[in-house]
Amino acid sequence: MLGQHETAVAERKRTTLDVVRALISSDFGQWGPEVEITQNKIDDFGRVTGDNQWIHTDPVRAASGQFGSTIAQGFLTLSLLAIMEKAEMQRLEAQTGTGLVHVGGTYKFKRPVRVESKIHSRSRLVSASEKHGVIFMTYDYEIALVGGKAVACGTMELTLS
Numbered sequence: 001m002l003g004q005h006e007t008a009v010a011e012r013k014r015t016t017l018d019v020v021r022a023l024i025s026s027d028f029g030q031w032g033p034e035v036e037i038t039q040n041k042i043d044d045f046g047r048v049t050g051d052n053q054w055i056h057t058d059p060v061r062a063a064s065g066q067f068g069s070t071i072a073q074g075f076l077t078l079s080l081l082a083i084m085e086k087a088e089m090q091r092l093e094a095q096t097g098t099g100l101v102h103v104g105g106t107y108k109f110k111r112p113v114r115v116e117s118k119i120h121s122r123s124r125l126v127s128a129s130e131k132h133g134v135i136f137m138t139y140d141y142e143i144a145l146v147g148g149k150a151v152a153c154g155t156m157e158l159t160l161s
Contacts, residue, residue, distance in 0.1 A: 121142060125139055
């Protein structure tokens with residue numbers, strides 16, 4: 001038999017799961033804020049991660065390369081989801097009253113992102129489930145050039161903290 005505290009916790013999780021499931025959508029949300037890919041961002045990311053290939057950090061050499069300029073590291077592009085999807089994550093936190101933890105996901109790079117490009121993203125919650133008392137959510141996301149084609153897509157696996 002569950003005690004009063006355990007019953008209250010189970011009820012809160014059931015209510016929270018219902019709130020999260022109500023946000024599931026087959027449609028992507030609005031595009032998030034635009035983020036400019038500057039050479040400084042690319043260079044800083046290269047210094048932190050060790051990804052200093054010339055195609056990212058040598059504008060003179062990259063100008064004669066296949067893309068005509070430096071390009072952002074793929075993982076820099078993905079890491080900017082934290083900025084571009086911040087409003088969506090804050091909305092989810094406000095509705096559930098809890099924080100979020102990113103626990104995994106998938107990604108696919110579709111095309112390079114040239115320096116001085118602007119990108120933005122959009123997402124949709126596609127599933128929510130509970131396992132061993134933890135709520136898991138899956139978001140699909142798309143990152144695109146502003147006014148252009150997608151550069152990356154994938155899934156984000158999140159849990160409530």
